């Protein structure tokens with residue numbers, strides 16, 4: 001029997017009186033893209049932060065490769081390969097694309113506070129960075145400063161940085177945001193292949209992307225999973241249409 005790489009059970013989190021994660025169960029299997037959708041404020045980002053260790057859960061369990069990782073902090077989870085894609089805001093604008101990926105690869109080696117001069121000359125890090133940039137199709141932009149990259153290129157660079165962390169799973173929070181049609185369809189093609197390297201827990205508002213990519217979809221409303229299934233099941237679920245797609249349940 002295939003075991004899930006990631007398994008959440010009874011996961012709960014409140015901010016004061018606001019229950020943002022309400023006894024959530026969720027599994028992520030090898031090779032799978034599992035999309036998490038739901039209206040604004042449903043608690044999607046909070047759930048990813050709980051998994052990545054950026055927020056501490058109030059109750060419930062997070063198992064990764066069969067081990068309970070609830071007590072591990074964010075850097076310890078990152079070292080296990082539980083990687084959240086970087087946000088554009090965390091890119092270093094004055095570094096080249098390659099420099100940013102090298103920085104991510106360096107972070108994986110737990111020496112994030114080493115000297116940048118040394119990082120720049122490390123042939124292994126340079127090789128890893130070039131390889132990751134090649135995977136996302138940014139090789140030709142390797143030496144270009146981040147501040148000169150387009151928005152779409154920055155999103156690809158975030159994924160190259162995540163690749164350099166050698167993830168066991170990807171946690172992606174709205175990777176399509178701000179991309180035009182061409183950028184989105186490129187990224188969809190890329191993510192479709194990426195799932196074979198590591199499964200993806202994908203938060204995304206772009207429903208075309210979700211319906212194209214997701215093997216399974218979980219619908220989160222007010223911190224609770226209200227439905228789960230394949231794309232067609234979710235598209236046709238009256239409760240989902242009412243709660244999320246804004247249609248009458250009739």
Ligand SMILES: Nc1ncnc2c1ncn2[C@@H]1O[C@H](COP(=O)(O)OP(=O)(O)OP(=O)(O)O)[C@@H](O)[C@H]1O
Pocket residue numbers: 015018020038039040041042043044045046047
């Ligand atoms: N650190 C915090 N302290 C208090 N409330 C918070 C905190 N972080 C998030 N919230 C609240 O928790 C709720 C869920 O937020 P979250 O960002 O997880 O939702 P989301 O589904 O990702 O929304 P969106 O689709 O708009 O990104 C929101 O009402 C938000 O205001």
